Amino acid sequence: MTQHDTTFPEHFLWGTATSAYQIEGSPLADGAGPSIWERFVHTPGLTIGGDTGDVACDHYRRWREDVRMMADLGLRAYRFSVAWARVLPEGRGTVNTKGLDFYSRLVDELLAHGITPLTTLFHWDLPAALDDRGGWLNPDIAHWFADYADVMFKALDGRVRHWATLNEPWVVTDGGYLHGALAPGHRSLYEAPIATHHLLRAHGAAVQRYRSVGKHQIGLVVNLEPKYAASDSAADQAATRRAHAYMNGQYLDPVFLGRYPEEMREIFGAAWPEWPAADHELIKQKLDFIGLNYYTRSVTRDAPEAWPVRAGRVIQPQATYTETSWEVFPQGLTDTLAWIRERYANPPVYITENGAAFYDPPVAENGRVADALRVDYLRKHIGAMHAAIAAGSDVRGYMAWSLLDNFEWSLGFAKRFGLVHINYATQQRTPKDSARYYSRVVASNGAAL
Numbered sequence: 051m052t053q054h055d056t057t058f059p060e061h062f063l064w065g066t067a068t069s070a071y072q073i074e075g076s077p078l079a080d081g082a083g084p085s086i087w088e089r090f091v092h093t094p095g096l097t098i099g100g101d102t103g104d105v106a107c108d109h110y111r112r113w114r115e116d117v118r119m120m121a122d123l124g125l126r127a128y129r130f131s132v133a134w135a136r137v138l139p140e141g142r143g144t145v146n147t148k149g150l151d152f153y154s155r156l157v158d159e160l161l162a163h164g165i166t167p168l169t170t171l172f173h174w175d176l177p178a179a180l181d182d183r184g185g186w187l188n189p190d191i192a193h194w195f196a197d198y199a200d201v202m203f204k205a206l207d208g209r210v211r212h213w214a215t216l217n218e219p220w221v222v223t224d225g226g227y228l229h230g231a232l233a234p235g236h237r238s239l240y241e242a243p244i245a246t247h248h249l250l251r252a253h254g255a256a257v258q259r260y261r262s263v264g265k266h267q268i269g270l271v272v273n274l275e276p277k278y279a280a281s282d283s284a285a286d287q288a289a290t291r292r293a294h295a296y297m298n299g300q301y302l303d304p305v306f307l308g309r310y311p312e313e314m315r316e317i318f319g320a321a322w323p324e325w326p327a328a329d330h331e332l333i334k335q336k337l338d339f340i341g342l343n344y345y346t347r348s349v350t351r352d353a354p355e356a357w358p359v360r361a362g363r364v365i366q367p368q369a370t371y372t373e374t375s376w377e378v379f380p381q382g383l384t385d386t387l388a389w390i391r392e393r394y395a396n397p398p399v400y401i402t403e404n405g406a407a408f409y410d411p412p413v414a415e416n417g418r419v420a421d422a423l424r425v426d427y428l429r430k431h432i433g434a435m436h437a438a439i440a441a442g443s444d445v446r447g448y449m450a451w452s453l454l455d456n457f458e459w460s461l462g463f464a465k466r467f468g469l470v471h472i473n474y475a476t477q478q479r480t481p482k483d484s485a486r487y488y489s490r491v492v493a494s495n496g497a498a499l
């Protein structure tokens with residue numbers, strides 16, 4: 051590949067990503083059990099506008115239409131997650147065949163349209179029945195998760211050839227157990243490290259189970275955010291080191307290196323447990339790929355008030371920011387891919403999420419949604435990914451976040467990330483300019499960047 055040639059390796063996998071609770075709706079249909087998000091959204095005051103995923107994008111009923119739309123856009127892959135409580139309403143025990151059948155039919159429809167499925171087993175919607183038993187704080191969850199994964203592997207492996215165990219354990223722990231902004235809404239310095247460790251043990255147990263029953267690929271999806279020190283001061287440098295360990299090394303180091311970053315004890319103090327060696331052996335299962343979710347970077351300063359990492363983000367006045375207040379910084383994707391390449395011996399990587407929420411203009415009379423900022427965001431980040439590949443990173447695919455505008459967790463429907471606009475009153479789907487642009491990129495394997 052020459053510097054100006056932006057074509058990607060042959061068989062590069064171009065697609066989009068979603069997650070179950072954010073798009074499906076019908077959370078309790080056909081015997082499904084409630085998840086912690088079902089409980090969270092129906093607790094007054096926990097989501098903006100009281101928004102819920104009760105309907106969302108109604109994908110549980112419109113899935114055929116959505117697959118056809120992906121095919122019409124020329125998309126080659128689709129990353130989706132399985133709602134654990136649809137398949138196992140109690141989180142363990144009896145399988146709900148109607149729930150399992152939904153995903154089996156979805157996979158068959160994708161394959162019939164030449165679209166490769168990438169399946170995430172857990173994208174934050176833990177069965178409420180398991181949370182009642184302690185959820186990610188109960189060590190038993192490692193085998194609960196492995197048993198659930200086993201059901202999915204036996205049902206779909208072969209049709210699904212790219213599995214991810216967890217989506218972003220950092221967000222689950224930081225949002226759900228440390229700061230409390232996300233389900234299950236805990237706020238505890240002592241619970242957070244325990245949740246992290248049990249998430250990673252569950253990941254390891256599922257990968258171990260896959261090696262005994264699966265024949266294809268399995269990985270872990272992490273959100274990585276490169277940290278750049280705001281100054282050369284010792285305080286800012288130390289804060290940047292802590293922030294990097296907390297968000298980036300805390301999950302990949304145990305999986306690839308068999309240990310947590312030393313900064314974790316500095317951050318959590320007495321709340322940071324020592325774990326048995328056997329746990330680290332379980333966590334350190336060989337992976338076939340890393341799923342990287344990249345959105346932004348952080349210029350980082352010392353911030354004693356920012357408990358417990360004591361690191362703060364410095365606003366960049368000249369930069370463009372998204373509707374979720376994330377700086378648009380494509381170079382951070384190149385840098386993050388280089389960090390993975392160098393620290394973990396260049397493992398295969400799929401970009402499993404990359405995208406932005408911008409204020410989109412309404413659907414025009416001619417049916418267009420002129421989301422120029424999102425087109426520019428995609429162009430620059432796909433270019434940044436190409437630069438990393440040219441430098442030697444083994445990137446195998448790119449899933450734009452997201453196929454559809456959808457339920458943005460505690461922010462509800464206020465933030466739109468989709469390449470396709472959703473009119474939530476009518477459920478009409480309208481491909482935005484970014485969808486048309488991305489179709490051209492996919493059709494040309496990146497040449498039309």
Ligand SMILES: CO[C@H](O)c1c[n+]2c([nH]1)[C@H](O)[C@@H](O)[C@H](O)[C@H]2CO
Nearest residue numbers: 069217218273343344345403451458
């Ligand atoms: C902290 O940003 C994370 O990398 C991140 C961003 N996002 C995510 N993780 C989640 O995987 C999605 O469910 C979100 O909808 C999406 C957009 O917010």
